Amino acid sequence: MVTEEIRYDFEEFRKHTDNFIRDLIKLMIVSKMNSTFKNTLAKDYFVSLTKQISGCEVYVVRYGQPILYIKYKGMEFTDKKITSYFVRLNDHAVDVTVESVFEDFVKTFDNLAATPESRVKWGIIAEDGSTVDPIFTLLNSFVDAVHRLTLLDPSNPDSLMRKKFGIRNVNVTKNSTQLEFLIDGQLNIMVLNPFKKKKDQSIVLLFGSSEIAKTVISLMKQ
Secondary structure (H helix, E strand, O other): EEEEEEEEEOOOOHEEEEEEHHHHHHHHHHHHHHEEEEOOOHHHHHHHHHHOOOOEEEEEEEEEEEEEEEOOOOOOOOOOOOOEEEOOOOOOOOEEEEEEHHHHHHHHHHHHHHHHHHHHOOOOOOOOOOOOOOOHHHHHHHHHHHHHHHHOOOOOOOOOOOOEEEEEEEOOOOOOOEEEEOOOOOOEEEEOOOOOOHHHEEEEEEEEEEEEEHHHHHOOOO
């Protein structure tokens, strides 16, 4: 296992810290997105969804059964190839840890995270005139909620500052997306269903007792 710990310090350009964290969370989400290949409805939906993420392609990995993953900016992601998490230390410094059995993947992920031109752009309307998939609205609200909690003073029980945050898995089906995230190693599972009319039904904490996770959901529902 290759592990790289990188400190990004934006002391001279402090406003860039917030943009970096938002972009990093989006990259972490994309790196874990997957869907089943055998279910035609899920497969077709996943393909259409990734068409609204700039620089994305879909490819198949066979782990006993075929699973769809994302190839982003030339990097072929799976839930097993890359593990990443970050800790916001203060208003200008962020520690990022990347782990993989492949050294090249660690370096490539670091380059994607550090290069502004590689930031994830999703919710892009295709040339065929299709509308932006509503899942991106929910994902944006998740990113914004996590970012907001990294701004709170560490003494606040809802604060994510100085806490380790990571994305473990993002499973996409036609009807819902299951997003698994870690706070200091504690697993939380959220289900996003943008097709529900009420926000209380479209964002549900399926697993986890973390008060911070509950606050994330509360912010997303505002």
